[in-house]
Amino acid sequence: MGRPPCCDKEGVKKGPWTPEEDIILVSYIQEHGPGNWRAVPTNTGLSRCSKSCRLRWTNYLRPGIKRGNFTEQEEKMIIHLQDLLGNRWAAIASYLPQRTDNDIKNYWNTHLKKKLKKLQAPSSGVCNFGGTGTGTGIETGTNYSGSIPVRGQWERRLQTDIHMAKRALSEALSPENNNNNSNNNNFCSSSSTKAITHHPGTNNKCSRTNSSSLTTQNNNFFVVNGGDTASKGSGGSSSNDNSVELSETFESLFGLESLDYSSNATTTTTTTTTTTSDHDHDHDQFSHQSLSPNDENNVFQENESKPEIIEDVMPFSLLEKWLLEEVACQDQKVITADAKFF
DNA sequence: AAGCTTTGCAACCGCGTCCGT
């Protein structure tokens, strides 16, 4: 592409922000709201480029940001989500509304990577959170299937998402499972060969966090209407009963009901005002409503090319049939794959 | 106490995507 820098080199200040600059920026945003970052430097007189202003706001000045001291639960969540989503920090951050993507990214790179390395060193394979040790998300992603070594991220995600949707549908439609999803130890079996982990408090359920994508993406999956499904299709308007059930399952799988995520998720599912395109998700709000799983976890993320197949709305019955056919075959492999972790 | 190394984090950079024209 070869785009020139977003701002002219001369006259643009770089480096750490001063308190004075912070005050100017905050007061401007309090008055005008975030967004239209291009106009911020000119309107405020700040010698900063628009990007820098946006970054400073979203990563530091925005209200409600929690800094430092990641709790154990947050750690776990990040680890799981990283395993699930790869290095999609914005998506991960959407599950931790008080944390910024940058913060999470830094924490991962500085703390969690090492921590996991240490954990993996003595007993490899037992609690492999998904990586090769050098651990980027991309690498993690390659573990999805040995049969698809080099594919786009969206394909890997799609594979997992589809499988999870299949499973969910299968289970939702089978009467005997309706009453005991929470006790179903097979619930979260995954098509991937990625690692799984146990949470002591979750009744020995597999806590594979694919369920998170399942929770939210499943909704989108059936209401698919293109890349904006999150805001258009699922923002509380989902009529899919499974969504409630799956959402609960997601929470129970995490064992994180007490986390802010829960309340946040609740908030978002009852919020119908999120009309911004999902790529605006963490910037056009003072609150963090749109920093929600519903926004972020479409089958395809905003930055990725979206395969056409998903763009079209398939008749539900057709989809249903397809899912059920497939899930039967895949369960066999999956259970086999997962079984070795127990 | 001084110098060196490591760590942690704020900020920057480049690229991809979206969206209006």
Place this chain on the structure above:
DNA sequence: GACGGACGCGGTTGCAAAGCT
């Protein structure tokens, strides 16, 4: 459909603080 501006994301860098010798 092509183009360009604006925005968002993830990787990387730079520097201050902390730790170590």
